Amino acid sequence: MKVLIVDDENKARRLLRCIIEELFSEITTILEASDLETGVALIKEEQPQIVYLDIEMPEYSGLQIVEFLTEEEINFQIIFTTAYNKYAVDAFKITAIDYLLKPIDKTELKLATKKAITTLNKANINTQLNHLKNTFKQLALNKIALEIPKGFIFVSHEEIILFEADGMYTKVYLDNGHTEFICKPIKHFVEQLSNLTFFHKTHRSYFVNIKHIKELSKRDGHHLVMSNNMTIPISKDKRNEFMELIRETFNI
Missing domain, CATH: 2.40.50.1020 (LytTr DNA-binding domain)
Structure with missing residues (x-):
């Protein structure tokens, strides 16, 4: 299985890679990108099954991934890695998309990854992402x-x-x-x-x-x-x- 980590922080990518390597022998390839554009290019080229995607990055937010890929190209599971506090995390709870709060907890990572593996190709990720973006827009209206x-x-x-x-x-x-x-x-x-x-x-x-x-x-x-x-x-x-x-x- 192939996965991709997209995060602008090198330390965060290394930590997540180490935990994934420790917990999942079935994940044989771990790709990395420091920004969304590089991540999108790797998605198109390498076709990972799971993408661990940071939200707050320079230039483009992780939520903007739907602007770079067609609905047919989003055929992978997304797990957001985020430092958002509990108010923003409520937005994730409205959707079926999973998330991990930084610093990453091993148990939570294990559960989220197992869920992603189980539900591969069973969910309309594009629809979920658009729902999530709209929820964040509502959250940001007066904040x-x-x-x-x-x-x-x-x-x-x-x-x-x-x-x-x-x-x-x-x-x-x-x-x-x-x-x-x-x-x-x-x-x-x-x-x-x-x-x-x-x-x-x-x-x-x-x-x-x-x-x-x-x-x-x-x-x-x-x-x-x-x-x-x-x-x-x-x-x-x-x-x-x-x-x-x-x-x-x-x-x-």
Whole structure:
């Protein structure tokens, strides 16, 4: 039997390979890919029976596999390996697709792989994947995924007070008093939330939720006081645009 591991983390691929080799003598070939495009090419060329597919990868999510393969080409079983927290895992429970939470547990891997071997060619994986993608879209309608060391947390847009740049990282201040340190630049969040008019960049280092503005002061240069009492500067080059936004939003 032939399987494929698709994960951008080399360490994660090595660990999964070792466990599979230990548990399944019937799996004779283990292929690896560090991104979805390479994985798709291997699927077409090697025809694996099982694909262990990470969701969060650079460029393309594992869920986008249906965009690269026709329904006829998806004739293998998929087991997602994911660091998503329990809220996102609920989406998997709605479908028949299996998943493994990182760090991988041997017992769970064994059960998922045995199930995949048993059900090979018995399920419409394409339909299941599309169902799963739609479920994640519903989950994301009013929430944003924040990647933390233990996985992901999902917070509603209204819970976010502001984003603060810290080099190539971003601090996310939430209305519950917590601050999350995210391994992505602030530009990532500005682009992701560009369609939401209540988020605005007042300064190269700050991206604020105007719903959480408590005070706007013109003293000592324009600045904001947010609901968590942080003082946020409004840079000169953004001042006119921001003041116009405030006037339109609050009818002042």
